[in-house]
Structures are given as structure tokens and as C-alpha cells.
Amino acid sequence: MYLYPVWVRLWHVLNAVLIIILIVTGISMQYTDKENSFFIVSFQRAVKWHNVAAIILTFNYIIFVTGNVLSGNGKYYRIGKKNFLSDLGKQLRYYSWGMFRGEKHPFPVTVDRKFNPLQKLTYVLAMYVALPLIIITGLGLMFPETTVNRIFGTSGLLLTDILHITVGFLISVFVIIHIYTCTLGARPNSLFRGIITGYHESEEH
Numbered sequence: 001m002y003l004y005p006v007w008v009r010l011w012h013v014l015n016a017v018l019i020i021i022l023i024v025t026g027i028s029m030q031y032t033d034k035e036n037s038f039f040i041v042s043f044q045r046a047v048k049w050h051n052v053a054a055i056i057l058t059f060n061y062i063i064f065v066t067g068n069v070l071s072g073n074g075k076y077y078r079i080g081k082k083n084f085l086s087d088l089g090k091q092l093r094y095y096s097w098g099m100f101r102g103e104k105h106p107f108p109v110t111v112d113r114k115f116n117p118l119q120k121l122t123y124v125l126a127m128y129v130a131l132p133l134i135i136i137t138g139l140g141l142m143f144p145e146t147t148v149n150r151i152f153g154t155s156g157l158l159l160t161d162i163l164h165i166t167v168g169f170l171i172s173v174f175v176i177i178h179i180y181t182c183t184l185g186a187r188p189n190s191l192f193r194g195i196i197t198g199y200h201e202s203e204e205h
Contacts, residue, residue, distance in 0.1 A: 001111060003200040008073060011064050012195055016175075018057045023172050025050035030165075054138050061131055076114045077124050087117040099184070109200055119181075126174050130167050137164035 004012075028046035031039040041049075068074035090106045095118070098106075107116040115123060140147040140160045148156035185191040190201040 001109075001200050001202070002198055003109070003111065003114060004194060004198045005071070005073070006198065007063075007067055007071075009195055009198060011060060011067065014060055015057070015064070018053045018060065019171065019175060021049060021053040022057065023168070023175070025053070026165075026168055051142060054135075054142070058135050058139075061135060064127070075112075077120065077127070079120055079124060084117060088121065091116050091118040105203055108203060122174065122177075126171065130171050130174070133167045134164065134171060137161075137167065140164075 024040055025046040028040040029043060029050065032041075032043045032046065040046075068077065087107070094103065094106050105116070107113065137160050141157070141164060144157050147160050150156055151159055182191040183189075185194075186201045186203045194200050
């Protein structure tokens with residue numbers, strides 16, 4: 001079934017590339033001094049590419065939100081109250097037990113349901129909580145004059161930095177888990193192929 005429109009695929013690929021660049025450059029800045037040593041790339045180069053990727057990511061995120069509002073893709077991120085917790089429990093049981101016993105997926109992908117309950121929850125947290133936080137704190141670090149000087153007696157810039165690094169770490173963990181779960185389709189490469197072709201391969205086949 002055709003499930004991934006062109007704009008979603010282009011956004012997704014660009015978003016993935018940008019986040020990888022931000023992770024690599026962010027780690028480089030964390031473990032590199034400004035003079036001699038470097039972890040992956042030099043400090044100055046890491047700062048430059050981190051800022052460039054961050055600016056592009058911000059515009060790319062605006063495209064994502066706008067696209068979801070103007071197209072039908074936004075419906076996949078809406079969490080309904082009815083049976084959500086019980087459905088979430090079923091999905092957790094499947095991932096931790098059922099799929100290893102060859103059980104059928106409790107929430108197969110359809111045109112009306114692209115994400116299972118656990119995916120929906122994590123994607124909403126990633127896309128509508130974590131990404132806005134990483135963008136806002138990143139802009140605060142890029143333009144420190146815009147941050148609050150002190151919060152509860154502590155440097156506002158320091159708290160912004162800590163929040164930025166923490167959310168960046170959580171996004172890094174999300175990316176690793178996301179790559180792994182993308183191997184759980186009908187075949188290990190099915191979901192990766194889907195983001196190229198736009199077509200989802202059913203696990204029933």
C-alpha cells in the first residue's frame with residue numbers, strides 16, 4: 001500500500017541526515033578542546049556544522065508541522081483516549097514476548113493506522129516535545145543574549161545547556177531504537193525500502 005508521500009520521505013531523509021550530523025558534531029564539541037585535541041572533528045568545524053545543521057533542521061521541522069496540518073499525515077499522530085493504555089500494553093507485550101513466538105502483530109499497518117500505539121506515543125514525544133525543546137534550547141545557546149540570565153539562582157544559560165544536552169542524548173537513544181525497530185517489518189529491509197519507494201510491504205505477505 002502507498003503510505004509515505006514524497007514530501008514525508010524527503011523530510012524524513014533530510015531529518016535523519018541532519019540529526020546524525022548534529023549528534024556527531026555535538027559529541028565532538030563535548031569531548032574536544034578549542035586548541036589541539038579533537039574527538040571526531042575539530043572544535044571549530046564541529047561548531048560550524050552543528051549550527052548549519054541546526055538552522056536547516058529548524059526550517060525542516062516547520063515544513064513537517066505545516067505538512068501535517070495541511071495534509072492527512074497529521075492524523076497518524078493523534079492519540080485517542082479510548083483503549084489507548086490497554087492497546088499500549090498489548091504492543092509492549094508483543095515486542096517483549098509475542099514477536100519472538102511468531103504471533104501476529106496486534107496492530108498491523110493500514111492506510112488509517114500507520115503507527116502502532118507505542119510508535120505513536122514515542123513519535124509524538126520525539127516530534128512534538130523533544131524536537132521543539134532541542135530547537136528552542138539550541139537557539140538559546142546560539143543567541144545567549146536571548147536566554148534568561150538566572151533561574152532560581154542558577155545561570156539560565158547553564159540550565160539551557162544542560163537541557164539541550166539531555167534532550168540531545170534522549171534523541172540519540174531514540175534514533176538507535178528507531179533504526180532497530182525499522183528492521184522489524186515483513187523483512188529486515190522492508191521499512192527502509194518503504195521510505196524510498198513510498199510503499200509499505202504488509203507483514204501478511
